[in-house]
Amino acid sequence: MSRNVTEHPVRLTKVRAVTAEVSENLRSDARDNRARILAVARAAFAAEGLDVPIREIARRAQVGPATVYRHFPTKEALFSEAFSESMATCSAIIEEGLTAADPWRGFCQVIERLMEAHALDRGFSRAFTSRLPPAVEYFTADRDRALRLLVRLVRNAKEAGGLRTDFVLEDMILAMMATEGIRAESPEMRVAAARRLAALMIQSFRANPVVAPLPPAVRLPLSPR
Structure with a gap:
């Protein structure tokens, strides 16, 4: 049977289309795996610190250890990536406070916003306040910069x-x-509770304390369920 002269180009176009679709699906799967690994790592590091094995993170993320290492060569690299965005947010909050015309108002603004952010991200709160191994150089350098900014904010x-x-x-x-x-039971309630706690803290930090109205109280669980 003779072949149409256009048959080979048409078949090649179809093959290329299928190959492109498979490649795109693989990239999509890889992105999903990466996002899931990071989410699991944040939660694990928050609850258990850096001692959580990569194999356990892989199990919770429903991937193999090799998949984790493909995206993150070391545990320290995974840790740094998991919290790099939060650290950038932290630095941005402090830098904005430093630009305030009134240094005290800028200080209060930073207290309020950092406490809200930390109430929503317990893992980052622990990462920011804990002693980290030297191997987490990338994250530690960013944290040290944020601390230096805080020193300036306090001095001002x-x-x-x-x-x-x-x-x-x-x-x-x-x-x-x-x-x-x-x-609190929801992110919104955690933020509201953090705002009230921040107001209490700010009153205690003032050079000349002034009694001011507090934000509304938040109903919190007072006993184990």
């Missing part, structure tokens, strides 16, 4: 007379660590 607020003179950076870290204990 003190020099402006709004912040009590005996305030130390560790007091701000304690405030952020406190948000990790918020156990």
